[in-house]
Amino acid sequence: MQTSDSAREILIRAVKGTRDLLPPSTAVWNHVEAVARRVFEAYNYHEIRTPILEDTQLFARGVGQETDIVTKEMYTFEDRDGASVTLRPEATASVMRAYIEHRLDQRPGVQKLYYMGPMFRRERPQKGRYRQFYQIGVEAIGSESPVVDAEVIEMVVELFSRVGLENFTLLLNSVGCQNCRPAYIELLREELAKVAPTLCEDCQRRAQTNPLRVLDCKVPEDQPAIDQLPSILDHLCEICRPHFETVQRLLKHRGVQFEIRPRLVRGLDYYMRTTFEVVHGALGAQNAVLGGGRYDGLAEALGSKIPAPGIGFSIGEDRLVMTLEDRISVPSLDLFIAALGDAAVERAGLLARDLRRGSYSVEVGFDGKLKRSMELANKLGSRYTLIVGEDELARGRYTLKHMASGIQEQLAPEEIAQRLRAKE
Ligand SMILES: [Zn+2]
Ligand SMILES: [Zn+2]
Incomplete structure (x- = not known):
């Protein structure tokens, strides 16, 4: 076999549109996910993990045959046995499939499920958009009540506040x-027929195929005409109107602020009644960090005879992390142990083990050179450095240096943890 030099020189890189998440940025991801889990669990949500790979039909039916996601963006391929499978482009359809498949409707109460993980869409790569992207979301399935809607939306605001997002607006x-x-x-x-020729190409097409989607148009020139179109809120029926009024009343009662946006719609048939979005000031035109809504017809769209009215949302985690990245501090290293010599490496190993059992983050330097060890400790941003050399081994007391102040002390092993406990 022959390998050409040029082939060997081509570096393998991450697939286009995907990326590696590296430290320290992964600390922000973990922060977001940890806060989300705490908030969800406080509202009695429990985690569901569905496969990343699903039967293609699930999304064709569950996301909608006509949507851009299904027609242009899915990673769909034929498995070795000829079955058509797809990398999930979102998770709601998967959660609903699992709900139906496992008869979760027979469990007591509203089924409150949350998920977090990667989704896949083959979009044009651009800043803040990836072909493998991450979503955190919830689904509350089994009730049509506006009480559930209000609770889900309240939880959204609670989550964003606790995660540290500022300047966000809830649209309803x-x-x-x-x-x-x-x-x-x-x-x-009918109204669109009069103005469509003045609108952008997408709008002209949607005026025919899916008029609701015209309301989504972001082209600045189109906005005045679109704002003049009739509002859906003037055309709600005797069930939808009081439902929406109750959601608003409950939210106001709990001090949740929101803005009504009659143009906030979803292009899919099974979405109904409450829809909501959270936008964030710093993100510009593509500024939604969360989208959600009620989808009482989804189970039926998936072929289920069990009605499963539900409401849920998904957070674009990539975007959320981007807005938080500068503000979340990365957990620092508590202690760097500079072990000087073979005997010291052994002793340092035991000291490190005991401190790590106490949940301190400890790094052991085995370079053997004091100066280089201190330099490394500095670069790693360690709060303290412990020097374990010949003298220290003989005395059983170790030199602990507080890196910020430079203050050094001789301490017995049991005193070291005490010092580390101090915050700064
Ligand atoms: Zn337009
Ligand atoms: Zn209605």
């Missing part, structure tokens, strides 16, 4: 139901 709307929406869409279609 109702998109009606199968009873009231078709008439509204018809009206929209």
Whole structure:
């Protein structure tokens, strides 16, 4: 076999549109996920983990045959046995599939599930958008009540506040139901027919195929005309209107601030009533960090005979982390042990083991040279350095240096943990 020099020189890199998450940035990811778990569990949500690989039909039916996601962006391929499988582009359809498959409707109460993990869409790579991206989300399945909607939305605000996001705005709307929406869409279609020629190409197409999506258009020139279109909130039925009013009343009662946006819609048929989004000031035009809504028809779309009304949201974790990155401090190294010589390495190993059992983060330097060890301790940002040399071994007391102040002390092993416990 022959390997050409040029082939050997090509470095293998991460697949286009994917990326490695490296420390220290992974500390921010972990912070976000840890806060999310705490908040979700306080609201009695429990984690669900579904496969990343699913039957392609699940997304064709669950996300919608006509959507960009399904027509252009899915990683779909034929498995070795000929079955068509897809890397999940989102998780709601998977969670609903699992809910139906495992008859979670027979468990007591509303099923409150959360997930976090990678999703895959073959979009054009750009800043803040990746083909493997991460979502954190919840689904509350088994009730149509506006009480559930209010609780889910309250939890969103709680989560973003606790995670440290500032300047975010919660946008709220109702998109009606199968009873009231078709008439509204018809009206929209009629009004659009009058203005469509002045709108962008996407709008012209959507005016025909999916008029609701016109409301999503971000082209600045189109905005005045779109703002003049009829509002869905003037066309809600006798079930949807009070449902939406109750959601708003409950949120106000709990001090949750929101803004009503009649143009906030979802292009998929099974979405109904409450929809919401969280936008963040620092992210510019593509500024949504969270999207959510009620999807009472999804189970039926997946072929289930068990009704499973639900509401959920998903957070774009990549974007959320991007907005937090400068502000979350990375946990620092508590102690660097400079072991000078073979005997010292052995002793340092025991000292490190005992301190690590006490949950201190400890690094052992086995270089043997004091100066180089101190330099490394500095570069690693260690709070303290412990010197273990011949003298220290003989005396059983070790030199602990506080790196910021330079203060040194001779301490017995049991005194070291005490010093580390001090915060600074
Ligand atoms: Zn309705
Ligand atoms: Zn447009």
